[in-house]
Amino acid sequence: MDEFMKAAIEEAKLSLSEGGIPIGAVLERGGKIIARGHNKRVQENDPLMHAEIDCLRNAGRIGRYSACTLYSTLMPCYLCAGAVVQFNIPKVVVGESENFTGAKEFLKEHGVFITDLDLSECKTMMSDFIENNPDLWNEDIGVL
Amino acid sequence: MDEFMKAAIEEAKLSLSEGGIPIGAVLERGGKIIARGHNKRVQENDPLMHAEIDCLRNAGRIGRYSACTLYSTLMPCYLCAGAVVQFNIPKVVVGESENFTGAKEFLKEHGVFITDLDLSECKTMMSDFIENNPDLWNEDIGVL
Numbered sequence: 001m002d003e004f005m006k007a008a009i010e011e012a013k014l015s016l017s018e019g020g021i022p023i024g025a026v027l028e029r030g031g032k033i034i035a036r037g038h039n040k041r042v043q044e045n046d047p048l049m050h051a052e053i054d055c056l057r058n059a060g061r062i063g064r065y066s067a068c069t070l071y072s073t074l075m076p077c078y079l080c081a082g083a084v085v086q087f088n089i090p091k092v093v094v095g096e097s098e099n100f101t102g103a104k105e106f107l108k109e110h111g112v113f114i115t116d117l118d119l120s121e122c123k124t125m126m127s128d129f130i131e132n133n134p135d136l137w138n139e140d141i142g143v144l
Numbered sequence: 145m146d147e148f149m150k151a152a153i154e155e156a157k158l159s160l161s162e163g164g165i166p167i168g169a170v171l172e173r174g175g176k177i178i179a180r181g182h183n184k185r186v187q188e189n190d191p192l193m194h195a196e197i198d199c200l201r202n203a204g205r206i207g208r209y210s211a212c213t214l215y216s217t218l219m220p221c222y223l224c225a226g227a228v229v230q231f232n233i234p235k236v237v238v239g240e241s242e243n244f245t246g247a248k249e250f251l252k253e254h255g256v257f258i259t260d261l262d263l264s265e266c267k268t269m270m271s272d273f274i275e276n277n278p279d280l281w282n283e284d285i286g287v288l
Contacts, residue, residue: 048201057192082226087286142231
């Protein structure tokens with residue numbers, strides 16, 4: 001596994017240790033991590049703080065995203081995929097899309113290049129969390 | 145004009161008075177304003193703080209959005225439309241879509257009911273801003 005997905009998984013685990021939803025994200029540019037983030041719905045009582053949104057906020061006003069790749073432990077939902085499309089982030093690498101297919105087709109339709117690493121570590125982390133916290137998970141993806 | 149769009153325009157003007165991008169939003173439920181927000185890219189150096197995102201953050205963890213209507217002075221971009229679709233917000237009312245067509249078709253495809261009030265006040269406020277601040281506007285919609 002490359003260092004970027006490894007860092008995204010670290011972020012997901014950090015969220016879990018804080019009592020939050022285990023989804024992490026990293027923004028890469030020029031072979032370096034320029035921002036990291038994780039889901040903070042629980043920690044900050046903020047429904048918008050999905051991992052990818054938190055990561056992009058932490059990156060700040062970087063201007064163009066054309067040389068960036070966004071890594072996430074899970075396929076982005078429409079909120080996060082919307083950010084990817086609006087800001088013209090060309091590449092997304094995900095840890096898995098088995099527990100949540102998210103906005104994969106929407107990203108593809110808009111020409112975003114997706115790599116799904118299909119990692120058992122990500123799949124188990126997410127499925128364990130969903131099994132133990134169904135209400136929290138459903139709240140996060142808006143299907144209450 | 146109803147009180148909700150009036151409040152969204154107030155938010156847009158508040159942003160302008162703070163040196164920011166004049167876009168405001170309001171979340172309505174049961175005939176009451178439950179949250180307000182405005183674009184804070186400039187004010188907080190935060191590229192994710194579009195008016196609708198700020199508004200939804202201010203609403204907090206309300207659970208279901210099925211009885212909500214999101215008002216915005218401008219047609220939402222993909223980021224904000226992604227939030228609408230993911231959280232199943234059924235209705236969006238916009239002040240205008242002339243300066244920015246945004247993600248109108250995407251919202252429609254996902255069954256969101258859109259009302260475009262086509263208000264000259266909103267159109268002039270936005271076109272004046274874009275004319276005077278083209279770089280800031282292009283940064284906000286990701287077309288640098």
